[in-house]
Amino acid sequence: MSEPIKVLIVDDIASTLDNLQKLLSFEPDIQVVGTAMNGKQGIEQAQKLAPDLVLMDVNMPIMDGIQATETLAQEVPGSPVIIMSVQGERDYLRRAMQSGAREFLIKPFSGDELIASIRRVYQLEQKKESFLAKTAAGTEKAPAPPTDGETPRRGEHGQVFFFYSGKGGVGKSLVAANLAVSMANETKGKVALVDLDLQFGDIGVLLNLDHSQGITDLIENIDHMDPEFIREIMVDGPFGIKVLLPPISPELADLVTVDHVRRIFSELRKMFDYIIVDSSAHLGEINLEVLDHADRVVVVTSLSIPAIKNTKLALKIFDSLSIPPERVVLLLNKSDAHSEFNKESVEANLRFPIAGQIPNDPKLVINSINRGNPFVTTHPESEISQRIRELVAKLMPVVPAAAAPAAESAEKKPRKGLFARR
Ligand SMILES: Nc1ncnc2c1ncn2[C@@H]1O[C@H](COP(=O)(O)OP(=O)(O)O)[C@@H](O)[C@H]1O
Ligand SMILES: [Mg+2]
Structure with missing residues (x-):
């Protein structure tokens, strides 16, 4: 020993x-x-x-x-x-x-x-x-080649997909985790999954990850943070995805500031093709920061009156924040043929088109959660996994990021600023 x-x-x-x-x-x-x-x-x-x-x-x-x-x-x-x-x-x-x-x-x-x-x-x-020793020993700032045989990055700027819902329990974390895994498998791109539900994040449990390190370790070293160190702190998930976990204890969540998040995301965008972000329902500074810069905001809702009510409120806030509707992807989770609501009634109520539906599959989902195995890997043929793959396709840029003009991000209008910040 x-x-x-x-x-x-x-x-x-x-x-x-x-x-x-x-x-x-x-x-x-x-x-x-x-x-x-x-x-x-x-x-x-x-x-x-x-x-x-x-x-x-x-x-x-x-x-x-x-x-x-x-x-x-x-x-x-x-x-x-x-x-x-x-x-x-x-x-x-x-x-x-x-x-x-x-x-x-x-x-x-x-x-x-x-x-x-x-x-x-x-x-x-x-x-x-060992990391500091390596940098000192002159592996230096030569543009570090990918260490783990990864495919080269496609564009300069990874796309951020921000998962949000105005209500917990709609399946946001479950969908985000399965989508990240499926995206890595389908696109062979480099995928990061960030759990920004800083107090009660579930991603670690959903993917059965060892939660011994997380975002707190990055903020403690925020001034020395570089891709290699970030990669060390992120935890390996299925199909090569890298997961940034929340602080290991809820009371540490307060130590994470908007500035930290901004700096971390700026690095992540350089390192990954796709960055999937799970969040908490709280529309505080940190969520607003990521929301503001996300390429797509995936709003998850379900067929219940509270979920729909809160989705409506969230869409209204996005509107007042000048987030263009084209950037918002509305997802109906746990959809059920027997419910008194259906896609059309929800769309009419929200006055917003539903981009995708994920079926209710309690048996498969509970099994998957209890084992910490994403259903997209254990049951790729199931309907729920197919719908996730469709969502992956929907979120892909029409042109590969490298070839695309930086249209979308350049187009973002300045926000009207509902909350006085900065
Ligand atoms: N498509 C689905 N089919 C069946 N159950 C689901 C589905 N999506 C989510 N669930 C259930 O809902 C619960 C909450 O999901 P979770 O992802 O933790 O929600 P959120 O992150 O929105 O709070 C899960 O424990 C799971 O049992
Ligand atoms: Mg959650």
Whole structure:
């Protein structure tokens, strides 16, 4: 086995130090190399021991954990910090993250949580180091050839497909995930799937992905972010799609700002042909930013009065934001021959054409969700998968992106600005 992860624990309560030490002693890949009882001592120990990772309490005499973390981030950058605190308030969390802490554990936490957190932070640090070493060693800024035998990118600017619904539960995440997989398979283009439902995103579960890293890891390194690092942070999904997952815990969602999202998307557009974005129903700044720049907005609705009511509201808002109707693709999910509504009645009510219908198939869908296998791969012949493929075709540009003039994006009218932002 390789070297164990060297951990320094900083906490002013002797019994806590003791318990943590005991707990970690059962893990063969983790070794506690030192302890300290205040921030100042913690810094001294870190300088001396160069641990792979520091577990840091917050409230301590002489120097508190936040201040110590700030100093460590500057002076011992190779020793990332996990903050342990009883205080879960948002402000606190923000300060802790701003101080340079990598993760935040709220006491009481379980041994499993702690160990998972240690391994996660350590692995990410390893990746970052090897990445930095590579760039320093002069693979340099030669236009990095695609590393994983990918087909070359077709155009300079990947297309963004933003999935939105004014109501949860209509199947937006399910359709977005299956569409992304199907798109990769059908077009052989490079496909990214971004879960912008930052608090309660489901993409990781729908595709059975290991959710140990996500957008938080990008924003922590936002100034050093480049395609190679982004690719490291994204998780591999079926048919070579790359998935950017949300923060691993809902309270971290607030750390993601519009500026972060703007910068991340600008990179993603250079890296991928198609970027599928799942979102939350909340029309806040971040959703509006992506909505504004999306090539297509796929509005998902279903055959229920609340869903239709909220779709109507959403379409009205898009209109007041000057989003051209040609950019909006209305999708009716869970359509059902036995419903009292049908396509025509929904279209009449919304005064908007429905571009596609996805049938209701509870049996296949539930199976697919429980196994974390997209139905487009397990049951490509089913009607629901066929409809998804049709949607892929509908979303494709008529001319390949490379040959097309930059017409669409250039045409976007400035928005009237319903919400005062910027
Ligand atoms: N076409 C469909 N047929 C049957 N059930 C569906 C279909 N689409 C979605 N569902 C069900 O609806 C639930 C909500 O889907 P989800 O994608 O999580 O919605 P949203 O992202 O809009 O909140 C899923 O758990 C699934 O059981
Ligand atoms: Mg969802």
